[in-house]
Amino acid sequence: MEYLVLFILLFVLELLYFKVADKYNIIDKPNLRSSHTSITLRGGGIIFYFGAIAYFIYSGYQYPWFFLGLTLMTLVSFLDDILTLSNKIRLLIHFSSVLLMAYQLDLFNLPWYYLLITFIVVVGVINAYNFMDGINGITACYSIAVVLLLMIVNDQVNFVDQRLLSYSLIAVLVFSFFNFRVKAKTFAGDVGAVAIAYILLFALGALIIKTGNLIYILFLTVYGIDAVWTIIRRLTLKENIFEAHRSHLYQYLGNEAGVNKLLISFLYGLIQFLIGLSVIWVSNCDLSIQVIYAVSLLLGISIVYLIIKSFVIKNFVLNKV
Numbered sequence: 001m002e003y004l005v006l007f008i009l010l011f012v013l014e015l016l017y018f019k020v021a022d023k024y025n026i027i028d029k030p031n032l033r034s035s036h037t038s039i040t041l042r043g044g045g046i047i048f049y050f051g052a053i054a055y056f057i058y059s060g061y062q063y064p065w066f067f068l069g070l071t072l073m074t075l076v077s078f079l080d081d082i083l084t085l086s087n088k089i090r091l092l093i094h095f096s097s098v099l100l101m102a103y104q105l106d107l108f109n110l111p112w113y114y115l116l117i118t119f120i121v122v123v124g125v126i127n128a129y130n131f132m133d134g135i136n137g138i139t140a141c142y143s144i145a146v147v148l149l150l151m152i153v154n155d156q157v158n159f160v161d162q163r164l165l166s167y168s169l170i171a172v173l174v175f176s177f178f179n180f181r182v183k184a185k186t187f188a189g190d191v192g193a194v195a196i197a198y199i200l201l202f203a204l205g206a207l208i209i210k211t212g213n214l215i216y217i218l219f220l221t222v223y224g225i226d227a228v229w230t231i232i233r234r235l236t237l238k239e240n241i242f243e244a245h246r247s248h249l250y251q252y253l254g255n256e257a258g259v260n261k262l263l264i265s266f267l268y269g270l271i272q273f274l275i276g277l278s279v280i281w282v283s284n285c286d287l288s289i290q291v292i293y294a295v296s297l298l299l300g301i302s303i304v305y306l307i308i309k310s311f312v313i314k315n316f317v318l319n320k321v
Helices: 003-021 044-056 066-085 086-106 112-131 136-156 163-178 191-209 214-236 249-256 261-282 286-318
Strands: 040-044
Touching: 003 040, 003 044, 003 163, 044 066, 044 086, 044 163, 044 191, 066 086, 066 191, 066 214, 086 112, 086 191, 086 249, 112 191, 112 214, 136 163, 136 191, 136 261, 163 191, 191 214, 191 261, 214 249, 214 286, 249 286
Parallel strands: none
Antiparallel strands: none
Protein backbone atom coordinates (compact mmCIF):
# COMPACT_ATOMS: atom_id res chain seq x y z
CA MET A 1 0.00 0.00 0.00
CA GLU A 2 2.88 2.34 0.83
CA TYR A 3 4.38 1.93 -2.64
CA LEU A 4 1.01 2.22 -4.37
CA VAL A 5 0.32 5.52 -2.59
CA LEU A 6 3.77 6.74 -3.53
CA PHE A 7 3.23 5.79 -7.19
CA ILE A 8 -0.06 7.69 -7.31
CA LEU A 9 1.47 10.70 -5.53
CA LEU A 10 4.43 10.89 -7.90
CA PHE A 11 2.17 10.37 -10.90
CA VAL A 12 0.06 13.36 -9.84
CA LEU A 13 3.16 15.46 -9.15
CA GLU A 14 4.47 14.65 -12.63
CA LEU A 15 1.19 15.79 -14.18
CA LEU A 16 1.35 19.01 -12.14
CA TYR A 17 4.91 19.58 -13.34
CA PHE A 18 3.71 19.23 -16.93
CA LYS A 19 1.30 22.11 -16.34
CA VAL A 20 4.12 24.25 -14.93
CA ALA A 21 6.47 23.33 -17.78
CA ASP A 22 3.79 24.08 -20.35
CA LYS A 23 2.94 27.42 -18.74
CA TYR A 24 6.55 28.59 -18.52
CA ASN A 25 7.59 27.09 -21.85
CA ILE A 26 10.09 24.60 -20.42
CA ILE A 27 10.44 22.67 -23.65
CA ASP A 28 13.02 20.90 -25.78
CA LYS A 29 12.99 22.10 -29.39
CA PRO A 30 14.52 19.71 -31.96
CA ASN A 31 17.74 20.82 -33.66
CA LEU A 32 20.48 19.24 -35.75
CA ARG A 33 21.92 17.55 -32.67
CA SER A 34 18.59 16.15 -31.46
CA SER A 35 17.23 12.65 -31.88
CA HIS A 36 13.60 13.81 -31.71
CA THR A 37 11.53 15.72 -34.27
CA SER A 38 8.82 17.44 -32.22
CA ILE A 39 8.70 19.92 -29.35
CA THR A 40 8.64 18.04 -26.03
CA LEU A 41 8.35 19.08 -22.40
CA ARG A 42 11.72 19.07 -20.69
CA GLY A 43 12.62 18.27 -17.09
CA GLY A 44 10.16 15.46 -16.34
CA GLY A 45 13.03 13.71 -14.60
CA ILE A 46 12.54 16.07 -11.68
CA ILE A 47 10.24 13.32 -10.42
CA PHE A 48 13.37 11.42 -9.36
CA TYR A 49 14.09 14.18 -6.86
CA PHE A 50 10.48 14.18 -5.65
CA GLY A 51 10.73 10.43 -5.04
CA ALA A 52 13.92 10.89 -3.06
CA ILE A 53 12.42 13.69 -1.00
CA ALA A 54 9.37 11.52 -0.25
CA TYR A 55 11.77 8.93 1.16
CA PHE A 56 13.71 11.60 3.08
CA ILE A 57 10.57 12.76 4.86
CA TYR A 58 9.12 9.27 5.39
CA SER A 59 12.40 7.92 6.81
CA GLY A 60 12.68 10.63 9.45
CA TYR A 61 15.30 12.60 7.49
CA GLN A 62 17.90 9.91 6.89
CA TYR A 63 21.11 10.85 5.03
CA PRO A 64 20.72 14.65 5.46
CA TRP A 65 24.06 15.63 3.89
CA PHE A 66 23.39 13.46 0.88
CA PHE A 67 19.99 15.05 0.40
CA LEU A 68 21.43 18.54 0.72
CA GLY A 69 23.88 17.66 -2.05
CA LEU A 70 21.08 16.15 -4.13
CA THR A 71 19.00 19.30 -3.65
CA LEU A 72 21.87 21.53 -4.81
CA MET A 73 22.50 19.29 -7.82
CA THR A 74 18.81 19.23 -8.74
CA LEU A 75 18.39 22.98 -8.34
CA VAL A 76 21.39 23.97 -10.46
CA SER A 77 20.46 21.40 -13.12
CA PHE A 78 16.87 22.62 -13.27
CA LEU A 79 18.05 26.22 -13.62
CA ASP A 80 20.47 25.08 -16.32
CA ASP A 81 17.58 23.46 -18.19
CA ILE A 82 15.79 26.80 -18.18
CA LEU A 83 18.52 29.46 -18.28
CA THR A 84 21.74 27.68 -19.36
CA LEU A 85 24.15 28.48 -16.53
CA SER A 86 27.89 29.04 -16.87
CA ASN A 87 30.20 26.06 -16.49
CA LYS A 88 31.86 27.70 -13.48
CA ILE A 89 28.61 27.83 -11.51
CA ARG A 90 27.72 24.25 -12.35
CA LEU A 91 31.21 23.01 -11.50
CA LEU A 92 31.13 24.82 -8.13
CA ILE A 93 27.78 23.25 -7.22
CA HIS A 94 28.92 19.84 -8.43
CA PHE A 95 32.05 20.11 -6.31
CA SER A 96 30.03 21.13 -3.24
CA SER A 97 27.54 18.31 -3.78
CA VAL A 98 30.29 15.72 -4.14
CA LEU A 99 31.83 16.93 -0.86
CA LEU A 100 28.45 16.57 0.84
CA MET A 101 28.07 13.05 -0.52
CA ALA A 102 31.61 12.21 0.61
CA TYR A 103 30.85 13.56 4.08
CA GLN A 104 27.70 11.44 4.28
CA LEU A 105 29.75 8.39 3.30
CA ASP A 106 32.44 9.23 5.93
CA LEU A 107 35.15 9.55 3.30
CA PHE A 108 36.79 12.39 5.23
CA ASN A 109 38.11 9.76 7.63
CA LEU A 110 40.07 8.18 4.76
CA PRO A 111 43.27 9.40 3.03
CA TRP A 112 42.87 12.63 0.99
CA TYR A 113 43.25 10.90 -2.35
CA TYR A 114 39.98 9.05 -1.74
CA LEU A 115 38.24 12.42 -1.95
CA LEU A 116 40.06 13.28 -5.17
CA ILE A 117 39.15 9.94 -6.74
CA THR A 118 35.55 10.30 -5.56
CA PHE A 119 35.26 13.76 -7.09
CA ILE A 120 36.66 12.67 -10.45
CA VAL A 121 34.49 9.54 -10.60
CA VAL A 122 31.25 11.17 -9.43
CA VAL A 123 31.50 14.24 -11.68
CA GLY A 124 32.60 12.07 -14.61
CA VAL A 125 29.76 9.58 -14.20
CA ILE A 126 27.14 12.29 -13.68
CA ASN A 127 28.20 14.05 -16.87
CA ALA A 128 28.32 10.75 -18.75
CA TYR A 129 24.83 9.90 -17.48
CA ASN A 130 23.68 13.29 -18.72
CA PHE A 131 25.31 12.90 -22.14
CA MET A 132 23.78 9.43 -22.56
CA ASP A 133 20.27 10.80 -22.10
CA GLY A 134 19.61 11.21 -25.82
CA ILE A 135 16.72 8.98 -26.89
CA ASN A 136 13.36 8.00 -25.46
CA GLY A 137 13.55 5.54 -22.61
CA ILE A 138 17.32 5.11 -22.30
CA THR A 139 17.67 6.87 -18.93
CA ALA A 140 14.60 5.03 -17.63
CA CYS A 141 15.67 1.55 -18.79
CA TYR A 142 19.26 1.93 -17.67
CA SER A 143 18.30 3.37 -14.28
CA ILE A 144 15.81 0.56 -13.67
CA ALA A 145 18.54 -1.98 -14.41
CA VAL A 146 21.05 -0.37 -12.03
CA VAL A 147 18.51 0.16 -9.24
CA LEU A 148 17.39 -3.47 -9.44
CA LEU A 149 21.00 -4.64 -9.26
CA LEU A 150 21.63 -2.48 -6.21
CA MET A 151 18.45 -3.77 -4.57
CA ILE A 152 19.52 -7.38 -5.15
CA VAL A 153 22.89 -6.81 -3.50
CA ASN A 154 21.38 -4.67 -0.75
CA ASP A 155 19.12 -7.53 0.22
CA GLN A 156 22.30 -9.46 1.06
CA VAL A 157 24.72 -6.76 2.22
CA ASN A 158 22.42 -4.04 3.61
CA PHE A 159 24.61 -1.07 2.66
CA VAL A 160 21.78 1.48 2.42
CA ASP A 161 18.12 1.77 3.41
CA GLN A 162 16.27 -0.37 0.86
CA ARG A 163 13.43 2.15 0.77
CA LEU A 164 15.70 4.76 -0.80
CA LEU A 165 16.21 2.39 -3.72
CA SER A 166 12.55 1.33 -3.80
CA TYR A 167 11.31 4.92 -3.85
CA SER A 168 13.80 5.77 -6.61
CA LEU A 169 12.63 2.78 -8.64
CA ILE A 170 9.00 3.87 -8.36
CA ALA A 171 9.94 7.40 -9.46
CA VAL A 172 11.72 5.97 -12.51
CA LEU A 173 8.69 3.82 -13.34
CA VAL A 174 6.44 6.89 -13.21
CA PHE A 175 8.81 8.74 -15.51
CA SER A 176 8.95 5.72 -17.83
CA PHE A 177 5.19 5.90 -18.35
CA PHE A 178 5.61 9.31 -19.96
CA ASN A 179 8.99 8.80 -21.60
CA PHE A 180 9.21 5.19 -22.79
CA ARG A 181 6.99 5.67 -25.84
CA VAL A 182 7.44 6.45 -29.53
CA LYS A 183 6.43 10.07 -28.98
CA ALA A 184 7.57 10.98 -25.49
CA LYS A 185 5.44 13.25 -23.35
CA THR A 186 8.55 14.50 -21.56
CA PHE A 187 12.34 14.21 -21.46
CA ALA A 188 14.36 13.81 -18.27
CA GLY A 189 16.39 16.97 -18.91
CA ASP A 190 19.62 17.73 -17.07
CA VAL A 191 17.66 17.82 -13.82
CA GLY A 192 16.52 14.22 -14.23
CA ALA A 193 19.74 12.68 -15.52
CA VAL A 194 21.85 14.41 -12.87
CA ALA A 195 19.47 13.63 -10.01
CA ILE A 196 19.15 9.90 -10.69
CA ALA A 197 22.90 9.61 -11.34
CA TYR A 198 23.63 11.28 -7.99
CA ILE A 199 21.26 8.92 -6.18
CA LEU A 200 22.71 5.81 -7.84
CA LEU A 201 26.29 6.92 -7.19
CA PHE A 202 25.55 7.48 -3.51
CA ALA A 203 24.15 3.97 -3.19
CA LEU A 204 26.97 2.50 -5.26
CA GLY A 205 29.55 4.35 -3.16
CA ALA A 206 27.96 3.02 0.03
CA LEU A 207 28.11 -0.50 -1.41
CA ILE A 208 31.79 -0.24 -2.38
CA ILE A 209 32.71 1.20 1.02
CA LYS A 210 30.71 -1.45 2.91
CA THR A 211 32.23 -4.37 0.96
CA GLY A 212 35.61 -2.85 0.06
CA ASN A 213 35.04 -4.27 -3.42
CA LEU A 214 35.51 -2.03 -6.47
CA ILE A 215 34.06 -4.57 -8.87
CA TYR A 216 30.58 -3.15 -8.33
CA ILE A 217 31.56 -0.12 -10.42
CA LEU A 218 30.89 -2.48 -13.33
CA PHE A 219 27.20 -1.85 -12.68
CA LEU A 220 27.87 1.13 -14.98
CA THR A 221 29.75 -0.81 -17.69
CA VAL A 222 27.50 -0.13 -20.69
CA TYR A 223 27.25 3.63 -20.17
CA GLY A 224 30.94 3.76 -19.35
CA ILE A 225 32.01 1.97 -22.53
CA ASP A 226 29.82 4.11 -24.79
CA ALA A 227 30.80 7.37 -23.08
CA VAL A 228 34.55 6.71 -22.92
CA TRP A 229 34.98 5.43 -26.48
CA THR A 230 32.83 8.27 -27.83
CA ILE A 231 35.02 10.81 -26.03
CA ILE A 232 38.17 9.14 -27.38
CA ARG A 233 36.81 9.21 -30.93
CA ARG A 234 35.78 12.85 -30.67
CA LEU A 235 39.20 13.80 -29.30
CA THR A 236 40.92 12.06 -32.23
CA LEU A 237 38.65 14.03 -34.58
CA LYS A 238 39.62 17.23 -32.70
CA GLU A 239 36.01 17.93 -31.71
CA ASN A 240 34.95 19.84 -28.61
CA ILE A 241 33.82 17.09 -26.26
CA PHE A 242 31.71 19.56 -24.24
CA GLU A 243 29.53 20.54 -27.20
CA ALA A 244 26.22 18.81 -27.88
CA HIS A 245 26.48 15.97 -30.37
CA ARG A 246 24.83 12.74 -31.39
CA SER A 247 27.76 10.44 -32.02
CA HIS A 248 27.19 7.82 -29.31
CA LEU A 249 26.55 4.33 -30.61
CA TYR A 250 22.91 4.40 -29.44
CA GLN A 251 22.41 7.64 -31.39
CA TYR A 252 23.97 6.26 -34.57
CA LEU A 253 21.83 3.15 -34.26
CA GLY A 254 18.62 5.11 -33.73
CA ASN A 255 19.17 8.06 -36.05
CA GLU A 256 21.33 6.80 -38.91
CA ALA A 257 20.76 3.02 -38.88
CA GLY A 258 17.04 3.36 -38.19
CA VAL A 259 16.87 0.83 -35.35
CA ASN A 260 13.81 1.24 -33.12
CA LYS A 261 14.87 3.63 -30.37
CA LEU A 262 12.79 2.00 -27.67
CA LEU A 263 14.42 -1.33 -28.53
CA ILE A 264 17.86 0.29 -28.22
CA SER A 265 16.98 1.71 -24.81
CA PHE A 266 15.61 -1.63 -23.65
CA LEU A 267 18.73 -3.48 -24.83
CA TYR A 268 21.06 -1.01 -23.09
CA GLY A 269 19.23 -1.67 -19.83
CA LEU A 270 18.95 -5.43 -20.37
CA ILE A 271 22.64 -5.86 -21.26
CA GLN A 272 23.67 -3.87 -18.21
CA PHE A 273 21.37 -5.92 -15.99
CA LEU A 274 22.81 -9.21 -17.26
CA ILE A 275 26.36 -7.89 -16.82
CA GLY A 276 25.42 -6.80 -13.31
CA LEU A 277 24.12 -10.26 -12.40
CA SER A 278 27.45 -11.75 -13.47
CA VAL A 279 29.26 -9.10 -11.41
CA ILE A 280 27.25 -10.08 -8.34
CA TRP A 281 28.25 -13.71 -8.85
CA VAL A 282 31.93 -12.89 -9.42
CA SER A 283 32.01 -10.59 -6.36
CA ASN A 284 32.10 -13.73 -4.19
CA CYS A 285 35.22 -15.06 -5.94
CA ASP A 286 38.89 -14.44 -5.17
CA LEU A 287 40.42 -11.07 -6.06
CA SER A 288 42.52 -12.56 -8.86
CA ILE A 289 39.41 -13.99 -10.52
CA GLN A 290 37.62 -10.66 -10.14
CA VAL A 291 40.49 -8.80 -11.82
CA ILE A 292 40.62 -11.27 -14.70
CA TYR A 293 36.85 -11.05 -15.08
CA ALA A 294 36.81 -7.24 -15.02
CA VAL A 295 39.62 -6.90 -17.56
CA SER A 296 38.11 -9.55 -19.82
CA LEU A 297 34.67 -7.98 -19.60
CA LEU A 298 35.83 -4.46 -20.40
CA LEU A 299 38.08 -5.67 -23.20
CA GLY A 300 35.41 -7.93 -24.68
CA ILE A 301 32.63 -5.33 -24.50
CA SER A 302 34.96 -2.70 -25.98
CA ILE A 303 35.84 -4.93 -28.95
CA VAL A 304 32.19 -5.73 -29.67
CA TYR A 305 31.26 -2.06 -29.23
CA LEU A 306 33.98 -0.84 -31.62
CA ILE A 307 33.11 -3.44 -34.25
CA ILE A 308 29.43 -2.51 -34.19
CA LYS A 309 30.13 1.22 -34.18
CA SER A 310 32.63 0.97 -37.03
CA PHE A 311 30.10 -1.03 -39.07
CA VAL A 312 27.32 1.50 -38.43
CA ILE A 313 29.53 4.50 -39.23
CA LYS A 314 30.83 2.92 -42.43
CA ASN A 315 27.47 1.70 -43.72
CA PHE A 316 25.05 4.34 -42.47
CA VAL A 317 26.80 7.50 -41.25
CA LEU A 318 29.40 8.07 -43.96
CA ASN A 319 26.91 7.13 -46.68
CA LYS A 320 24.76 10.10 -45.65
CA VAL A 321 27.62 12.59 -45.76
